Amino acid sequence: MAARGTNPNFMNGVPELLILRLLQQEEMYGYEIVQAIRDRTDAVIAVGEGVVYPVLHGLERDGALKSRRKTVNGRSRIYYSVTRAGSRRLADLSKDWSNLMGAIQKMLTGGQHAQVIA
Amino acid sequence: MPKSLHELREQLLRAGVAPRHVRRYLAELADHLADLKAEEERSGRSPADAESAAVIRLGNMNDLSRAMTERREFQSWSVRAPWVMFGLAPILFLAIAWCVALLILWSGWQIFLANTDSPFVPVDGFAIFYFGVGRLLYFIAPILVGWGIGLIAARQRLKAIWPTLGLVLIALMGGAARVQASRTAVSGGLGHIRMDFALGPSVQGSLFHALVIFSLAVLPYIIWRFQKVRFFPA
Numbered sequence: 565m566a567a568r569g570t571n572p573n574f575m576n577g578v579p580e581l582l583i584l585r586l587l588q589q590e591e592m593y594g595y596e597i598v599q600a601i602r603d604r605t606d607a608v609i610a611v612g613e614g615v616v617y618p619v620l621h622g623l624e625r626d627g628a629l630k631s632r633r634k635t636v637n638g639r640s641r642i643y644y645s646v647t648r649a650g651s652r653r654l655a656d657l658s659k660d661w662s663n664l665m666g667a668i669q670k671m672l673t674g675g676q677h678a679q680v681i682a
Numbered sequence: 683m684p685k686s687l688h689e690l691r692e693q694l695l696r697a698g699v700a701p702r703h704v705r706r707y708l709a710e711l712a713d714h715l716a717d718l719k720a721e722e723e724r725s726g727r728s729p730a731d732a733e734s735a736a737v738i739r740l741g742n743m744n745d746l747s748r749a750m751t752e753r754r755e756f757q758s759w760s761v762r763a764p765w766v767m768f769g770l771a772p773i774l775f776l777a778i779a780w781c782v783a784l785l786i787l788w789s790g791w792q793i794f795l796a797n798t799d800s801p802f803v804p805v806d807g808f809a810i811f812y813f814g815v816g817r818l819l820y821f822i823a824p825i826l827v828g829w830g831i832g833l834i835a836a837r838q839r840l841k842a843i844w845p846t847l848g849l850v851l852i853a854l855m856g857g858a859a860r861v862q863a864s865r866t867a868v869s870g871g872l873g874h875i876r877m878d879f880a881l882g883p884s885v886q887g888s889l890f891h892a893l894v895i896f897s898l899a900v901l902p903y904i905i906w907r908f909q910k911v912r913f914f915p916a
Contacts, residue, residue, distance in 0.1 A: 594710055595717040612741035613718070617710050618749040618756070621703065625755055642710060 577657050579619045582609065584628065584646055584654040591632075591645035594620065620644055628653045684733075687711060690743050695839040697751040698761030707750060715740055760838050767834065768848030772827045776852060779823035784861065784875050786816030791863065791873045799865050801873065824856035828899020836906040849899050855879065857892025 586592060586600050597620075598613045623629040628650035631642050646654065687708055694704045718739050722732035740746070750756055760767045791801035794809040805813060828849050835845035858879040865873055881888045 593713075595714050598714075612745050612749075613714060613739050614711050614741040614746045615749040617707055617714075618753055621706070622753055622755065639713070641713060 577660070578609070579616070580623060580628075581654070581657040581661055583616070583619060583623065584650055584657065587629065587644055587646045588651065588654060591643045593641040593643050597644070623650065626653075684712075684715065684737070686737060686743055687715075690746055692839065693743065693747045694750055695837075697747065698757045698838070699750050700756060700758035701837050703750070703756045711740065711746070758838055760834060760840055760844070764844040768831060768844045769851065772831060772848050772852050773855070775827050775830070776823055776855060779819055779826070780859070780877065783816045783820035783823065784877065786819070787813065787861070787863075788873060788875050790816065791875075801863050801875075820861075824852045824895045825898045827852050828895070829902055832900065832903030832906070835903060842907075845903060846900075849896055849903075853892040853896035853899065856895040857881075857888045857890075 582601050582605075583597060586597055586604075592600065594616055595613075598616055601609060620629065620631075624631055624644070626649075627647060629644045630647050631644050633640055634643050635641075690711075691704055691708055694707070695701065699707075715736050718736035719729075719732045722735045723729060727735060754762075787801055790809060790812045791798075794805060794812065795801055795803065801813070831845050831848045831852070834840070835842075858881055860878050860880060862876045862878070863873060864876075
Protein backbone atom coordinates (compact mmCIF):
# COMPACT_ATOMS: atom_id res chain seq x y z
CA MET A 565 0.00 0.00 0.00
CA ALA A 566 1.39 3.40 -0.95
CA ALA A 567 2.35 5.65 1.95
CA ARG A 568 0.09 8.64 2.39
CA GLY A 569 1.39 12.11 3.19
CA THR A 570 0.51 13.40 6.62
CA ASN A 571 -1.29 16.68 7.13
CA PRO A 572 0.16 18.18 10.30
CA ASN A 573 -1.43 21.58 9.83
CA PHE A 574 -4.88 21.83 8.29
CA MET A 575 -4.32 25.48 7.34
CA ASN A 576 -1.17 24.59 5.37
CA GLY A 577 -1.54 25.77 1.80
CA VAL A 578 -4.78 27.71 2.41
CA PRO A 579 -3.31 31.19 1.78
CA GLU A 580 -1.68 29.86 -1.41
CA LEU A 581 -4.96 28.26 -2.50
CA LEU A 582 -6.98 31.45 -1.97
CA ILE A 583 -4.39 33.66 -3.65
CA LEU A 584 -4.00 31.40 -6.68
CA ARG A 585 -7.79 31.13 -7.04
CA LEU A 586 -8.21 34.92 -6.94
CA LEU A 587 -5.36 35.61 -9.31
CA GLN A 588 -6.55 33.03 -11.80
CA GLN A 589 -9.52 35.28 -12.48
CA GLU A 590 -7.64 38.57 -12.82
CA GLU A 591 -4.29 40.16 -11.97
CA MET A 592 -4.22 42.03 -8.67
CA TYR A 593 -1.81 43.79 -6.35
CA GLY A 594 -1.33 42.96 -2.66
CA TYR A 595 -3.89 45.33 -1.15
CA GLU A 596 -6.57 44.19 -3.63
CA ILE A 597 -5.85 40.54 -2.87
CA VAL A 598 -6.31 41.02 0.88
CA GLN A 599 -9.54 43.00 0.41
CA ALA A 600 -10.87 40.39 -2.04
CA ILE A 601 -10.16 37.54 0.39
CA ARG A 602 -11.91 39.43 3.16
CA ASP A 603 -14.94 40.32 0.99
CA ARG A 604 -15.40 36.93 -0.66
CA THR A 605 -15.10 34.94 2.56
CA ASP A 606 -17.33 37.39 4.49
CA ALA A 607 -14.30 38.12 6.68
CA VAL A 608 -14.31 34.51 7.97
CA ILE A 609 -10.75 34.22 6.66
CA ALA A 610 -8.88 37.38 7.56
CA VAL A 611 -5.16 37.09 6.89
CA GLY A 612 -2.70 39.50 8.49
CA GLU A 613 -2.56 42.06 5.73
CA GLY A 614 1.20 42.44 5.43
CA VAL A 615 1.80 38.72 5.77
CA VAL A 616 0.42 38.13 2.29
CA TYR A 617 3.60 39.42 0.61
CA PRO A 618 5.99 36.64 1.67
CA VAL A 619 3.40 34.17 0.33
CA LEU A 620 3.23 36.08 -2.97
CA HIS A 621 7.02 36.30 -3.22
CA GLY A 622 7.36 32.60 -2.42
CA LEU A 623 4.82 31.65 -5.11
CA GLU A 624 6.59 33.88 -7.60
CA ARG A 625 9.92 32.32 -6.73
CA ASP A 626 8.41 28.86 -7.29
CA GLY A 627 7.18 29.99 -10.72
CA ALA A 628 3.49 29.81 -9.78
CA LEU A 629 3.04 33.58 -10.14
CA LYS A 630 4.56 36.29 -12.26
CA SER A 631 4.60 39.98 -11.46
CA ARG A 632 4.80 43.22 -13.37
CA ARG A 633 5.03 46.83 -12.31
CA LYS A 634 2.14 48.97 -13.46
CA THR A 635 1.39 52.63 -12.80
CA VAL A 636 -2.23 53.32 -11.91
CA ASN A 637 -3.45 56.80 -10.91
CA GLY A 638 0.14 57.98 -10.59
CA ARG A 639 1.13 55.14 -8.24
CA SER A 640 3.43 52.33 -9.19
CA ARG A 641 2.16 48.93 -8.08
CA ILE A 642 3.27 45.34 -8.47
CA TYR A 643 0.52 43.26 -10.07
CA TYR A 644 0.57 39.48 -9.78
CA SER A 645 -0.93 36.90 -12.13
CA VAL A 646 -0.95 33.11 -12.31
CA THR A 647 1.41 31.19 -14.60
CA ARG A 648 0.71 27.79 -16.19
CA ALA A 649 2.63 26.13 -13.32
CA GLY A 650 0.48 28.14 -10.91
CA SER A 651 -2.71 26.80 -12.52
CA ARG A 652 -1.45 23.25 -12.06
CA ARG A 653 -0.58 23.99 -8.45
CA LEU A 654 -4.04 25.46 -7.92
CA ALA A 655 -5.63 22.29 -9.32
CA ASP A 656 -3.53 20.13 -6.96
CA LEU A 657 -4.27 22.29 -3.94
CA SER A 658 -8.00 22.38 -4.76
CA LYS A 659 -8.09 18.59 -5.04
CA ASP A 660 -6.23 18.15 -1.72
CA TRP A 661 -8.52 20.61 0.00
CA SER A 662 -11.68 18.96 -1.42
CA ASN A 663 -10.45 15.57 -0.22
CA LEU A 664 -9.75 16.99 3.22
CA MET A 665 -13.16 18.66 3.41
CA GLY A 666 -14.87 15.45 2.28
CA ALA A 667 -13.00 13.45 4.91
CA ILE A 668 -13.92 15.88 7.69
CA GLN A 669 -17.54 15.95 6.55
CA LYS A 670 -17.62 12.14 6.56
CA MET A 671 -16.07 12.10 10.02
CA LEU A 672 -18.62 14.55 11.38
CA THR A 673 -21.53 12.65 9.88
CA GLY A 674 -20.11 9.31 11.03
CA GLY A 675 -19.61 10.67 14.54
CA GLN A 676 -23.30 11.68 14.77
CA HIS A 677 -24.36 8.23 13.48
CA ALA A 678 -22.17 6.46 16.07
CA GLN A 679 -23.69 8.54 18.85
CA VAL A 680 -27.24 7.57 17.77
CA ILE A 681 -26.34 3.86 17.75
CA ALA A 682 -24.74 4.09 21.17
CA MET B 683 8.69 55.26 5.25
CA PRO B 684 7.18 54.97 8.76
CA LYS B 685 9.54 54.34 11.69
CA SER B 686 8.04 50.91 12.32
CA LEU B 687 9.06 49.80 8.82
CA HIS B 688 12.61 51.06 9.40
CA GLU B 689 12.72 48.86 12.51
CA LEU B 690 11.34 45.95 10.51
CA ARG B 691 14.09 46.43 7.93
CA GLU B 692 16.80 46.22 10.61
CA GLN B 693 15.08 43.17 12.13
CA LEU B 694 14.93 41.36 8.77
CA LEU B 695 18.51 42.17 7.79
CA ARG B 696 19.82 41.03 11.16
CA ALA B 697 17.83 37.80 10.76
CA GLY B 698 19.70 37.14 7.50
CA VAL B 699 17.03 37.99 4.92
CA ALA B 700 18.69 39.03 1.64
CA PRO B 701 18.67 42.84 1.11
CA ARG B 702 16.85 42.56 -2.24
CA HIS B 703 13.96 40.66 -0.63
CA VAL B 704 13.86 43.13 2.27
CA ARG B 705 13.75 46.09 -0.13
CA ARG B 706 10.87 44.68 -2.13
CA TYR B 707 8.90 43.55 0.93
CA LEU B 708 9.18 46.98 2.56
CA ALA B 709 8.26 48.79 -0.65
CA GLU B 710 5.08 46.73 -0.96
CA LEU B 711 4.27 47.12 2.75
CA ALA B 712 4.70 50.90 2.46
CA ASP B 713 2.29 50.96 -0.52
CA HIS B 714 -0.15 48.74 1.34
CA LEU B 715 0.04 51.00 4.39
CA ALA B 716 -0.71 54.04 2.23
CA ASP B 717 -3.77 52.26 0.78
CA LEU B 718 -5.00 51.30 4.25
CA LYS B 719 -4.52 54.84 5.52
CA ALA B 720 -6.46 56.25 2.57
CA GLU B 721 -9.26 53.73 3.21
CA GLU B 722 -9.41 54.67 6.90
CA GLU B 723 -9.48 58.37 6.03
CA ARG B 724 -12.34 57.78 3.59
CA SER B 725 -14.29 56.19 6.43
CA GLY B 726 -14.03 59.46 8.37
CA ARG B 727 -10.98 59.06 10.62
CA SER B 728 -8.51 61.86 11.20
CA PRO B 729 -5.12 61.43 9.48
CA ALA B 730 -3.43 60.50 12.79
CA ASP B 731 -6.12 57.95 13.71
CA ALA B 732 -6.11 56.60 10.17
CA GLU B 733 -2.34 56.08 10.38
CA SER B 734 -2.61 54.20 13.67
CA ALA B 735 -5.47 52.02 12.40
CA ALA B 736 -3.56 51.28 9.20
CA VAL B 737 -0.46 50.17 11.11
CA ILE B 738 -2.57 47.83 13.26
CA ARG B 739 -4.29 46.34 10.22
CA LEU B 740 -0.97 45.81 8.45
CA GLY B 741 0.10 43.47 11.26
CA ASN B 742 2.47 43.61 14.20
CA MET B 743 6.16 43.80 13.41
CA ASN B 744 6.98 40.39 14.88
CA ASP B 745 4.41 38.66 12.66
CA LEU B 746 5.58 40.58 9.61
CA SER B 747 9.17 39.71 10.40
CA ARG B 748 8.45 36.03 11.13
CA ALA B 749 6.54 35.64 7.85
CA MET B 750 9.81 36.39 6.01
CA THR B 751 12.42 34.89 8.32
CA GLU B 752 10.78 31.46 8.57
CA ARG B 753 11.16 31.01 4.80
CA ARG B 754 14.65 29.79 4.06
CA GLU B 755 14.44 30.77 0.40
CA PHE B 756 14.63 34.46 1.36
CA GLN B 757 17.85 34.06 3.37
CA SER B 758 20.98 35.64 1.92
CA TRP B 759 23.92 33.51 0.79
CA SER B 760 26.02 35.17 3.50
CA VAL B 761 23.84 33.39 6.05
CA ARG B 762 23.18 30.18 4.13
CA ALA B 763 26.80 29.59 3.12
CA PRO B 764 29.13 32.14 4.80
CA TRP B 765 32.20 30.06 3.95
CA VAL B 766 31.42 30.58 0.26
CA MET B 767 30.79 34.33 0.58
CA PHE B 768 33.74 35.08 2.85
CA GLY B 769 36.10 32.24 1.95
CA LEU B 770 35.81 31.01 -1.63
CA ALA B 771 34.37 34.10 -3.36
CA PRO B 772 37.08 36.54 -2.13
CA ILE B 773 39.80 34.09 -3.16
CA LEU B 774 38.20 33.75 -6.59
CA PHE B 775 37.97 37.54 -7.08
CA LEU B 776 41.54 37.99 -5.86
CA ALA B 777 42.75 35.27 -8.23
CA ILE B 778 41.00 36.93 -11.19
CA ALA B 779 42.47 40.37 -10.35
CA TRP B 780 45.97 38.92 -9.92
CA CYS B 781 45.68 36.98 -13.20
CA VAL B 782 44.88 40.24 -15.00
CA ALA B 783 47.77 42.02 -13.24
CA LEU B 784 50.21 39.24 -14.19
CA LEU B 785 48.93 39.25 -17.76
CA ILE B 786 49.71 42.98 -17.94
CA LEU B 787 53.19 42.32 -16.51
CA TRP B 788 53.87 39.50 -18.95
CA SER B 789 52.58 41.35 -22.01
CA GLY B 790 54.49 44.52 -21.02
CA TRP B 791 57.63 42.44 -20.72
CA GLN B 792 57.14 41.04 -24.24
CA ILE B 793 56.28 44.44 -25.72
CA PHE B 794 58.67 46.86 -24.00
CA LEU B 795 61.48 44.69 -22.61
CA ALA B 796 61.91 41.95 -25.18
CA ASN B 797 65.67 41.79 -24.66
CA THR B 798 65.79 41.73 -20.87
CA ASP B 799 65.80 38.63 -18.67
CA SER B 800 63.38 40.17 -16.17
CA PRO B 801 60.46 42.62 -16.31
CA PHE B 802 61.60 44.10 -12.99
CA VAL B 803 63.99 46.68 -14.47
CA PRO B 804 63.73 50.47 -14.79
CA VAL B 805 61.47 51.53 -17.67
CA ASP B 806 60.56 54.83 -19.30
CA GLY B 807 57.88 56.45 -21.45
CA PHE B 808 54.55 54.68 -21.92
CA ALA B 809 55.95 51.53 -20.28
CA ILE B 810 55.85 53.31 -16.90
CA PHE B 811 52.10 53.76 -17.26
CA TYR B 812 51.56 50.24 -18.65
CA PHE B 813 53.45 48.46 -15.89
CA GLY B 814 52.03 50.93 -13.35
CA VAL B 815 48.47 49.80 -14.11
CA GLY B 816 49.43 46.17 -13.55
CA ARG B 817 51.33 46.97 -10.35
CA LEU B 818 48.47 49.07 -9.00
CA LEU B 819 45.97 46.29 -9.70
CA TYR B 820 48.25 43.72 -8.07
CA PHE B 821 48.70 45.69 -4.85
CA ILE B 822 45.21 47.17 -4.58
CA ALA B 823 43.28 43.95 -5.37
CA PRO B 824 43.36 42.53 -1.80
CA ILE B 825 42.22 45.89 -0.43
CA LEU B 826 39.36 46.16 -2.94
CA VAL B 827 38.25 42.60 -2.18
CA GLY B 828 38.41 43.47 1.53
CA TRP B 829 36.23 46.52 0.96
CA GLY B 830 33.77 44.26 -0.86
CA ILE B 831 33.65 41.96 2.17
CA GLY B 832 33.07 44.98 4.44
CA LEU B 833 30.32 46.31 2.17
CA ILE B 834 28.45 42.99 2.17
CA ALA B 835 28.82 42.69 5.93
CA ALA B 836 27.54 46.23 6.47
CA ARG B 837 24.58 45.90 4.08
CA GLN B 838 23.47 42.66 5.66
CA ARG B 839 24.15 43.71 9.27
CA LEU B 840 26.34 40.64 9.76
CA LYS B 841 28.20 39.78 12.92
CA ALA B 842 31.94 40.40 12.65
CA ILE B 843 33.23 36.82 12.79
CA TRP B 844 32.91 35.70 9.15
CA PRO B 845 33.89 39.06 7.58
CA THR B 846 36.93 39.16 9.87
CA LEU B 847 37.96 35.64 8.87
CA GLY B 848 37.59 36.61 5.20
CA LEU B 849 39.68 39.74 5.70
CA VAL B 850 42.42 37.86 7.54
CA LEU B 851 42.54 35.27 4.76
CA ILE B 852 42.84 37.94 2.07
CA ALA B 853 45.45 39.89 4.04
CA LEU B 854 47.58 36.76 4.57
CA MET B 855 47.36 35.88 0.89
CA GLY B 856 48.33 39.43 -0.05
CA GLY B 857 51.25 39.39 2.42
CA ALA B 858 52.53 35.98 1.34
CA ALA B 859 52.19 36.38 -2.44
CA ARG B 860 55.40 36.45 -4.47
CA VAL B 861 55.86 37.01 -8.21
CA GLN B 862 58.88 35.61 -10.03
CA ALA B 863 59.85 35.99 -13.67
CA SER B 864 62.39 34.13 -15.81
CA ARG B 865 63.21 33.54 -19.44
CA THR B 866 63.08 30.03 -20.84
CA ALA B 867 66.42 28.41 -21.56
CA VAL B 868 65.76 28.55 -25.31
CA SER B 869 67.27 31.62 -26.94
CA GLY B 870 64.55 34.25 -27.63
CA GLY B 871 61.98 32.14 -25.76
CA LEU B 872 58.94 33.59 -24.07
CA GLY B 873 59.18 34.98 -20.57
CA HIS B 874 57.74 32.88 -17.78
CA ILE B 875 55.93 34.42 -14.81
CA ARG B 876 55.19 32.42 -11.68
CA MET B 877 53.33 33.26 -8.51
CA ASP B 878 53.75 31.48 -5.18
CA PHE B 879 52.94 32.03 -1.53
CA ALA B 880 55.51 32.00 1.26
CA LEU B 881 56.07 33.88 4.52
CA GLY B 882 59.67 34.48 3.58
CA PRO B 883 62.44 35.33 3.11
CA SER B 884 61.49 37.79 5.85
CA VAL B 885 58.54 36.49 7.92
CA GLN B 886 58.27 39.82 9.68
CA GLY B 887 58.14 41.64 6.34
CA SER B 888 55.37 39.38 5.04
CA LEU B 889 53.35 39.72 8.24
CA PHE B 890 53.81 43.49 8.21
CA HIS B 891 52.58 43.57 4.60
CA ALA B 892 49.57 41.44 5.62
CA LEU B 893 48.87 43.78 8.54
CA VAL B 894 48.94 46.83 6.25
CA ILE B 895 46.51 45.15 3.84
CA PHE B 896 44.23 44.10 6.71
CA SER B 897 44.24 47.61 8.22
CA LEU B 898 43.37 49.30 4.92
CA ALA B 899 40.77 46.68 3.98
CA VAL B 900 39.00 46.70 7.33
CA LEU B 901 38.89 50.49 7.67
CA PRO B 902 35.51 51.16 5.91
CA TYR B 903 33.89 48.31 7.88
CA ILE B 904 35.18 49.68 11.20
CA ILE B 905 33.96 53.19 10.31
CA TRP B 906 30.52 51.75 9.49
CA ARG B 907 30.36 49.87 12.80
CA PHE B 908 31.33 52.99 14.77
CA GLN B 909 28.69 55.05 12.94
CA LYS B 910 26.10 52.36 13.59
CA VAL B 911 26.87 52.37 17.31
CA ARG B 912 26.76 56.17 17.34
CA PHE B 913 23.56 56.69 15.34
CA PHE B 914 21.68 53.43 15.92
CA PRO B 915 22.53 52.26 19.44
CA ALA B 916 21.10 48.79 20.16
